[in-house]
Amino acid sequence: MKKFLKILGIVLGSLVAIYLIIFVINVCCNTALRNYIKSFDKVDYSGVNRVVPVKEDGFYTFKTDGELKIMTITDIHIGGGFWTFKKDKKAIYEIMLMLQAEKPDLVILGGDNVYAVPGPGYGGGFTFNNKMVAKTVATLFNHAGVYFSTVLGNHDTEAFDYARRAEIGKHYASDKFEYSIFESMYTDKDAKTIPSVSNQFILVKNTAGKITKILLLIDSNDYVDTSIMSSIKQRYDVIHDAQVDWAAGVIKDLSKKEGLPDGEYLKTLLFLHIPVGEYRVALDELIEEVKDEKGNVTAYVQRENPGPDTEYVSGVWADDKVYYGGLNNGIEPAKEDKLFEVLCDEMHSVEAMFCGHDHLNNAVVRYKGVLLSYNYSVDNIAYKGIHEAGLQRGATLISLSSDGSYTIEHKNAYLDYGVPTDTFFNVYTDHELHPEWLRTVE
16 A cells, blocks of 8 residues: 555656646746747837727727728637747747738737647647736737737637636736737626627727727637537537627617617627638538538539529638537537627628638628628647648738728738748748638639
8 A cells, every 4th residue: 555655646746747847848938939029129100190099988999080900810829838839939920020011000819819738639839828828929919019809719718728718808908918908898607608708899980989880809609618528529619699689789779879760780890719600601602512422522612503692702711611609519500699690680780700710711701791701810830730831821901991981801921911931930822731621712
């Protein structure tokens, strides 16, 4: 018995020692990453008519009679550990160069800012302290001097991780980040799954005080529970009914205060991480899967007669699936939540959505009159070999005019912003990461 206890003590002591060594190494890695961030110059806004947000009537508000420039970047995936250190520097380098070139008034992060999961088998940084890594992400934009907010993705709060979703939300809202305008304006603490956190309204007004556009950041949540198996099996949660009711209520109140007639609502741009099922429905209306006798997909072809509700705009689907909320829970894509039905079909308020999650997709379609857009990602670690693939990496630019109109543009980090392809790894820009997955409409 004494021999067994001695062996057990040695094993447990060794595990604790290994954990402490890894912890110290990862702290050093994040310190080094933050020092690397601080080696860059701040974004130079001189000569630019920069729009600075103010807090007004409980909302962060941008006031301008000119153009408001929004950059949205998704799936940054900073690992924050020794396993991903060089790739994390690469992501920081790419982002900093894009910020300095574009000089946005606001950056909206599309979720999966961190990837604090095991290294072997998952490609993560081998750190489970997602709060420490989130501080590195916030430091990036804070040092750049760029106003930012974020929705949270599924990888921001994994089952492996140290901090829960509410704590990560409080972290981004901390006063220590002077350029963060993130705030959790709503949470459903009685949710059957993990409570929602990153729900926020940001207002855009003209100098006369009239709202010209609403920006809605909504939490697409992560997994159905905090178990490791839900993460492994990708059992994604859906947008909760309570979130939709809250968002609809706020839009109705704001529209009423603006003097709009009953039944008319202010126009809204919506940002989330995991796409809603309508992204999948729109793809199926445009692209048909050709399968063999065993049910395996052998090719993708354009439908001769696409559905009347769907119009292709630009881009490609280069991921193997559209990983909408509820995908692996047996939920049909058009029935996984009521967000589209309420905010788009009934209220006709949301006129465009911007999501991430599927790192290789940059398709833009119009479905039932609503623009469904993927954002470019900056992921360098989650997909095998993605750090060497360049066609999907970049940012999405949204330019808002004071008359309420807007334009969107996908810009590639290498082809449009001139990021060098050989600074950290040799990056190719002549083909997709997985050409066999590619679907597009010419």
